[in-house]
Amino acid sequence: MKKNVFLMVVLLFLCTIGTMAQELGANYNENIDYPITEIEMLKKSKVTWVRGFVNIPNLFLQNENGKIAGVKEDAIKSHIPTLKFVQAKKALGDRVKFILSLKIPFELYTDTVPKMGSEEMEHIFRATELLLHTYDMAKNIEILVMGNEPEWENVLVSTNSKADAEDYRAFLNEFANRLAAWKKANGWTFDIYAGALNRVSELPNSETVPAVVSVVNTNPNVDGLDLHVHALYVKQAGDDLKKIRDDYQVTKKLICTEFSMVRALNPHVADNLGTWGSNNGYSSTMKIYEYLNRIAEKASAGAPVSSEEFLSLFHGCTWYPKNWYAAFYEKFKQYDMYAITGRFSVVPGGARAVYGADTEMWELGGIYFSRYLGIDEHGSYIPNPLLYPDFITIQDALPVSGFIEGQKEIFIQWGNGVDKTSGLVIKDEEGNTTNQSLDQDVDYSLIEGLSPGKSYHISLVKHNSIVWERDIKTKTKIRDIPMLKYQQAGGYMLVQVLNLPEDAASYKIKLDEREIGMVNQDLNGQVLSVDITYDDGSIETLSTQL
Amino acid sequence: MKLIYVLLIGLLTLASCAEAEYAENGIDKKDITGYNDAGFYSLDGVCIFTAQSRNQVAVNSERLTYRLQNQDQSQYVHVKFAEKPAAAGQKVKAEFSFQGVSFLKEEMEMEVFRVNEGKVWLSGDNAGIVIPAFNN
Numbered sequence: 312m313k314k315n316v317f318l319m320v321v322l323l324f325l326c327t328i329g330t331m332a333q334e335l336g337a338n339y340n341e342n343i344d345y346p347i348t349e350i351e352m353l354k355k356s357k358v359t360w361v362r363g364f365v366n367i368p369n370l371f372l373q374n375e376n377g378k379i380a381g382v383k384e385d386a387i388k389s390h391i392p393t394l395k396f397v398q399a400k401k402a403l404g405d406r407v408k409f410i411l412s413l414k415i416p417f418e419l420y421t422d423t424v425p426k427m428g429s430e431e432m433e434h435i436f437r438a439t440e441l442l443l444h445t446y447d448m449a450k451n452i453e454i455l456v457m458g459n460e461p462e463w464e465n466v467l468v469s470t471n472s473k474a475d476a477e478d479y480r481a482f483l484n485e486f487a488n489r490l491a492a493w494k495k496a497n498g499w500t501f502d503i504y505a506g507a508l509n510r511v512s513e514l515p516n517s518e519t520v521p522a523v524v525s526v527v528n529t530n531p532n533v534d535g536l537d538l539h540v541h542a543l544y545v546k547q548a549g550d551d552l553k554k555i556r557d558d559y560q561v562t563k564k565l566i567c568t569e570f571s572m573v574r575a576l577n578p579h580v581a582d583n584l585g586t587w588g589s590n591n592g593y594s595s596t597m598k599i600y601e602y603l604n605r606i607a608e609k610a611s612a613g614a615p616v617s618s619e620e621f622l623s624l625f626h627g628c629t630w631y632p633k634n635w636y637a638a639f640y641e642k643f644k645q646y647d648m649y650a651i652t653g654r655f656s657v658v659p660g661g662a663r664a665v666y667g668a669d670t671e672m673w674e675l676g677g678i679y680f681s682r683y684l685g686i687d688e689h690g691s692y693i694p695n696p697l698l699y700p701d702f703i704t705i706q707d708a709l710p711v712s713g714f715i716e717g718q719k720e721i722f723i724q725w726g727n728g729v730d731k732t733s734g735l736v737i738k739d740e741e742g743n744t745t746n747q748s749l750d751q752d753v754d755y756s757l758i759e760g761l762s763p764g765k766s767y768h769i770s771l772v773k774h775n776s777i778v779w780e781r782d783i784k785t786k787t788k789i790r791d792i793p794m795l796k797y798q799q800a801g802g803y804m805l806v807q808v809l810n811l812p813e814d815a816a817s818y819k820i821k822l823d824e825r826e827i828g829m830v831n832q833d834l835n836g837q838v839l840s841v842d843i844t845y846d847d848g849s850i851e852t853l854s855t856q857l
Numbered sequence: 858m859k860l861i862y863v864l865l866i867g868l869l870t871l872a873s874c875a876e877a878e879y880a881e882n883g884i885d886k887k888d889i890t891g892y893n894d895a896g897f898y899s900l901d902g903v904c905i906f907t908a909q910s911r912n913q914v915a916v917n918s919e920r921l922t923y924r925l926q927n928q929d930q931s932q933y934v935h936v937k938f939a940e941k942p943a944a945a946g947q948k949v950k951a952e953f954s955f956q957g958v959s960f961l962k963e964e965m966e967m968e969v970f971r972v973n974e975g976k977v978w979l980s981g982d983n984a985g986i987v988i989p990a991f992n993n
Contacts, residue, residue: 394879447931613879652989761964792930792954794926794929794930798926845917848919849918850919851916851920854914855911855912855914856910
């Protein structure tokens, strides 16, 4: 009862806050080959972001005597997880954006961060450029993050000496400038972020944090900052974000690709189950980690424990920070986070990992449990009852469920949190605005008549108050050769005609010769086609078999 | 227009690789008439790019253009003819633009080798084309 009241308060808060709604995503860390195995779960969860990282030195650089000696080009070109990451992106379509973080732990090297102009630095850039070309990775990501927790990963393991912050600042600036040059040369459109900075409010003496922030604030090729919030106390989420927005004056976009309260959970991994244990059929002296191993075995044997049992254990522990996920999200909204990707389902160490007294309880921070509570009738993991209710409450309250940008149109699927008496205001780069009301009969809006490769500020406004807003860039036209694209867009099938030349006067989309619109309930037919009429009166028929 | 549409449906349903069909017919690999699937071929015998399922086909009979592309245009071949290829023995100039295909040239003179059942077979240099007849 108390939980329901709390959730209702959260829901009402989210509905009345009247600011941009931050979208939720799924973080897979180094397991970038996992999303393709969980496509249906990802679709069902309605997340609009997927994130993973690659460890550049471990996977793609040659290390000789503590120095970067070369690039493992063949390893990059044949990196199957990269292929699977891209396959997942294609399977999920344009509604789900992908984030790739480049983990470059300079702690592995004697001299940590290489000097500007050094061969070592060039090896890093070469490996990155090659990775971006591999399986068209660059064309399938929305955001590329330079680095992962450099405050920790730039510290030399052997001597605990810190990497020179100035060297790291120089490296990041050069990296961003190289990425910008490659983007221009190849027509790539991903945004460039720096980070990820972890626990910034706890590191007042860090030299790395201000170095990274200065790159974000001063380099025009950097679009934003990635933060990780692995908090010991619930309020630390707000402290970190306040530090970045208020103290460091970061005004560019913020994303959070990892967040947890694992630090609050870990000290208790070897606590006894106590009275709860004896009341629920376990020994009172059984440890929490032993319980987790036991229920994993039960689930594997086809007899999982109930979500209620699992929940009652942790909610009965005074140290467990109930509803921390919702509390974090409140702060993410307050400080205008652009994308938030929490751990989705992956088991650190793999599905066979066994907990011990020193195991870190990362798994309890996932939306889904891959091994504790079994699977449902659809083959999906049973969600984590500690987080899933907050997650779903937030998702259900979002005014926008997702959007797909085309070259001349933007499709927006409204969420349950939308007020359809609101109106859309579309502002182009020149400041011209147009208004569009929401269709009361459908749960989407289609904004048409836009120009390719342009940024539009889209606002959902009610009574002069902005309830949602976002900058959306239409896709760039790559060539003047028309192409048909059809994809799942939430509950609809979206058909787009891309790369229309300037002399294309009009077009008609057809399904088995019957004219249809861009947005359809389904595409049950054999042949999808479009008749494009050009200024000279000629008609090009472009078609594909479904 | 309907005729083109019917032809496109027919062509799109053909899924067999020209290489296999070619081998069964036992025809000289350098003879474009040994192939039936609409598409672009290098005449050293390698099946390059045909109108298989899920590829996209574009025809503009007025502009005399034909194009084959995959779903993301990482591979496409677009050809524009200077005149309508209509009769065996006819020589026509063809301009190509392409992506992910290496055997074509930007301009080629091609000879029509066969016109039959709404399709046209052309060949020039090391390339051969089988396309639907333009309906104009």
